[in-house]
Amino acid sequence: MLGVCYYPEHWHEDRWPVDARRMRELGISFVRIGEFAWSRLEPARDAFDFGWLDRAMDVLTGAGLQVVLGTPTATPPKWLVDECPDILPYGRDGRPRGFGSRRHYTFSSQTYWRESARIVEHLARRYGDHDGLVGWQTDNEYGCHDTTQSFGPEDLKAFRNWLRLRYQSIDQLNEAWGNVFWSMELSGFEDVTLPILTVTEPSPAARLDFWRFHSEQIARYDRMQCDIIRKHSKGRWITHNFMGFTLDFDHFQVADNLDLASWDSYPIGFVEKFPFTEEERNRWAQTSHPDIAAFHHDLYRAVGRGRFWVMEQQPGPVNWAPWNPVPKPGMVRLWTLEALAHGAEVVSYFRWRQAPFAQEQMHAGLNLPGLDEWSPGGREARQVAEDLVRLGSLPETGPASVAIIFDYQSHWTTSVQPQGADFRYAELCFRWYEALRRLGLDVDFVRPGASLDAYRLVVLPLATEVGEDLRAALEATKATVLIGARSGSRDRHFRLPAELPPGPLSALTGNRVIQVSTLRPGLSHGVRGVVEGAAIRWREDVEAAGEVLARFEDGEPALTRKQDIFYLACWPDEMLLQAVMSLLAKEAGLSVMPVPEHVRLRRRGDLIFAFNYGPGDWTLPQGVEPILGERVLKPQAVALWRRSSD
Secondary structure (H helix, E strand, C coil): CEEEECCHHHCCHHHHHHHHHHHHHHCCCEEEECCCCHHHHCCECCECCCHHHHHHHHHHHHCCCEEEEECCCCCCCHHHHHHCHHHCCECCCCCECCCCCCCCCCCCCHHHHHHHHHHHHHHHHHHCCCCCEEEEECCCCCCCCCCCCCCCHHHHHHHHHHHHHHHCCHHHHHHHHCCCHHHCCCCCHHHCCCCCCCCCCCCHHHHHHHHHHHHHHHHHHHHHHHHHHHHHCCCCEEECEECCCCCCCCHHHHHCCCCCEEEEECHHHHHHHCCCCHHHHHHCCCCCCCCHHHHHHHHHHHHCCCCEEEEEECCCCCCCCCCCCCCCCCHHHHHHHHHHHCCCCCEEECCCECCCCCCCCCCCCCECCCCCCECHHHHHHHHHHHHHHHHCCCCCCCCCCEEEECCHHHHHHHHHCCCCCCCCHHHHHHHHHHHHHCCCCCEEEECCCCCCCCCCEEEECCCCCCCHHHHHHHHHCCCEEEEECCCCCCCCCCCCCCCCCCHHHHHHHCEEEEEEEECCCCCCEEEEECCCEEEEEEEEEEEECCEEEEEECCCCEEEEEECCEEEECEEECHHHHHHHHHHHHHHCCCCCCCCCCCEEEEEECCEEEEEECCCCCEECCCCCCCCECCCEECCCCEEEEECCCC
């Protein structure tokens, strides 16, 4: 259940056998290699050097390790960039982004597709049947460093072709984009320009299509690699390592190509990436927020259709955030066990040894830089291995009682037209998830339109466009449902629905949204009724045909109900959100176990895990006898017990 990311090309070959032996002694079973090694594999065109990788694979597998091999397409070598400059991506300033780091390619370049297929074909043919190879990772961290979208000549050409297939005629495109507005009508697809460098806002429908186009390109590019690998490497699984809080493309769509999902878990780094308050950032600086890692474990378990790995687990301080504190003692162990509690098949640490050179030399590893000496994180990984021996095999992860419907396109839509500067889809979903977890509930994420039959409570924070499959799933479910504001507010062409928001959900909710207001920081509208609190950021004026459970201070409906469908007409503050989630859990007949804001629970089979992010102690429920940890759960500690049969 433990793995590590290793770079044999970074170290002298004499060190490889020692590293492999120490990995096994630590309790590591899996090693990911090769994902950045193109320049070593092919120093010049067709001048391949696979000898070193042959030997590295043999050394690792000879020690009893199983290998995950990454395709090296995230880092095209300098000779390829010089030979084929059309592979380079362009920034929003219309200038090329150059060689010298990584992810320096655009998904629009047909040249790069051919070159990627060529190197993947060579690797798959050579190593596809290797006895020690268990799986493949395609590329590395799609979208990292703001590389989902590119704005160059190759992108414009590919975008025009995509639009031709989507709309068939320029008249249909003009109608879909509303190009009669501001005299933006086009005479042909060759008139289409990129949605950048305009005097003011470009067409929101054009921007949304540009986002859809790039998302589909990533999925097709990934499928190309998967098809080649499956042709030459029978019986090996394929994954891709997604990232945290990166919603620029549809991960569900990419994962349709894969056997399992994986993601790269850097909980402390993400504290700086997420729009927390400064007070929250300081509080969670050395532990991370208790829901950051868990949110992504649950999301990627859904993306992977029940199967996921943590391909890169933070083992100490990282190098890439504005501030990079050392995790508190115990956190590396806690994060690892937490991932396994959420269903991870393997937790793989990044990296084996801290590099004493290049861009990531300040990023910790399991070993100190250049040495065969455990880092503090390495010592905690060894403790995890001992925990796992003690626990034995873990039970299967079953469905939760609660589902969050998660929609990547809603991030794109609200980014294109936020209406309020602080409206952020990821933050909205995270806060709803946080509120549910503070009730001690387990949560599954669900793709829009997927079956909801397994759940007793379903929450939809936001789906700006509600397709027929999503509407039908909500109509068919017997669960209690909560729908958030702004849902159903646009059709597929970014138009307001003819029946007004929530559009296709109007009949289900009994509501019609007449107008909306965005509230700047410091402004709020109080809410009173069966729940209390305030609206912040976003508030709707609703005509409600159903029951009104709570009203804004001006008397307008804030929370409505029609049978088992609830509608919340605002972005709730913490008090209101917690009250609404408590109400919905009660309506759904769920048994809750509220926990302090620094403690979280997670069930796996008949096991219940408790995680204390600190700073205070927490006493386990009455009658519980832990099989791991103590009854008084100290900060940064983990406890585990078996739940009763009921």
